[in-house]
Amino acid sequence: MEPPPPSTDIPPPSPPEPAPRRRPGGRSARVRALVHRAVREQLVAEGYDGLTVDAVATRSGVHRTTVYRRWRDVGGLLADVLDAAADDGWAPPDTGSLEGDLAALNEEVAAGLTEDPPIAMALIAASFRSPEAAEALRRFWDDRYRRCAPVMERAAARGELPGAATDDRALLIAATAPVYHRLALLRAPADPALPATAARTAALAATAGAFTLPG
Amino acid sequence: MEPPPPSTDIPPPSPPEPAPRRRPGGRSARVRALVHRAVREQLVAEGYDGLTVDAVATRSGVHRTTVYRRWRDVGGLLADVLDAAADDGWAPPDTGSLEGDLAALNEEVAAGLTEDPPIAMALIAASFRSPEAAEALRRFWDDRYRRCAPVMERAAARGELPGAATDDRALLIAATAPVYHRLALLRAPADPALPATAARTAALAATAGAFTLPG
Numbered sequence: 001m002e003p004p005p006p007s008t009d010i011p012p013p014s015p016p017e018p019a020p021r022r023r024p025g026g027r028s029a030r031v032r033a034l035v036h037r038a039v040r041e042q043l044v045a046e047g048y049d050g051l052t053v054d055a056v057a058t059r060s061g062v063h064r065t066t067v068y069r070r071w072r073d074v075g076g077l078l079a080d081v082l083d084a085a086a087d088d089g090w091a092p093p094d095t096g097s098l099e100g101d102l103a104a105l106n107e108e109v110a111a112g113l114t115e116d117p118p119i120a121m122a123l124i125a126a127s128f129r130s131p132e133a134a135e136a137l138r139r140f141w142d143d144r145y146r147r148c149a150p151v152m153e154r155a156a157a158r159g160e161l162p163g164a165a166t167d168d169r170a171l172l173i174a175a176t177a178p179v180y181h182r183l184a185l186l187r188a189p190a191d192p193a194l195p196a197t198a199a200r201t202a203a204l205a206a207t208a209g210a211f212t213l214p215g
Numbered sequence: 216m217e218p219p220p221p222s223t224d225i226p227p228p229s230p231p232e233p234a235p236r237r238r239p240g241g242r243s244a245r246v247r248a249l250v251h252r253a254v255r256e257q258l259v260a261e262g263y264d265g266l267t268v269d270a271v272a273t274r275s276g277v278h279r280t281t282v283y284r285r286w287r288d289v290g291g292l293l294a295d296v297l298d299a300a301a302d303d304g305w306a307p308p309d310t311g312s313l314e315g316d317l318a319a320l321n322e323e324v325a326a327g328l329t330e331d332p333p334i335a336m337a338l339i340a341a342s343f344r345s346p347e348a349a350e351a352l353r354r355f356w357d358d359r360y361r362r363c364a365p366v367m368e369r370a371a372a373r374g375e376l377p378g379a380a381t382d383d384r385a386l387l388i389a390a391t392a393p394v395y396h397r398l399a400l401l402r403a404p405a406d407p408a409l410p411a412t413a414a415r416t417a418a419l420a421a422t423a424g425a426f427t428l429p430g
Contacts, residue, residue, distance in 0.1 A: 181388055186352075187349055205416040
């Protein structure tokens, strides 16, 4: 006999939730915003080596006991900052063409990697030190890749992609990786033409079927 | 009146060089090899935080005064290890096609980034801490890009590239960046298909003229 299918319309037999302690916009959200800002500022000012729970507590004005209880350690702080960064209603650009959308996306990537203060670069650098930050950075990028699905849907509807299904993620990585490579790994000066040429390359390859899924 | 052209066939008015103190294969080369091995081992075992001149001296068995005099600090040690890595007679693969050459190159990149012990990843991580290591890593990659010129020359001779000159470096970055992105930044598990698909994408785009230099 099969187990009954899981029901989703019966509330779980747990006691009612206590009154929410973390209302959006409430004290808890304000504390979180203060702490996140302190993490970013501390990371840019002192690097990962200067990022300690105590330094974040001091800079944020939040009691250190609160910071320790809620974020535990530097990994917890970095992961929460990155998770919050994903919580922003971001949507991919809609320019009317696949190449245009990818170029606009690359302009955003390049702007992020060259912004001053260099928060994105500091978070990438921290991800080489903290496994929790690395994991959170991967979650952040995965979320961004998922939110880019409309770029490929619109391209398919316009006939810019072959009929078969496209590997969205492979296409997005091909389009954006040269910008990350140049700025985050080679640390070469920004090349104003690169966002557009990397987008053109990826769009060309996509139209030619380079990212068509097997099957 | 114009200044005279610089002459290159008159020796500079400097005293003759002293007898070389660093004969290849001599004591100096042996000391360098011992120190480099100790840097790599220490970096893999303890990370950048455990990489000190004293730890390298102890691990290598080379007197610490020698290590300080010759390499000065951690940045100097890392830069010399990276510069030595470029000094290896490496030549790009020659498989008979542009796509094949790029795929073989990507296999080497993927193997390097997933090797155990993870020396390449440890050096990349160190480049986020030490400006000298970052500069040396860029020199290393620049040297590799230059040595890859025959890949594009052979492709042009086979008619795989448009008649106009190709931006070799842009093509090489487009081909290899997805592999670096996945393994060094996303730190996702290796995808055995990625070296070939990234190579196919870049070769396709190159043949379509995506990397043709203006003019």
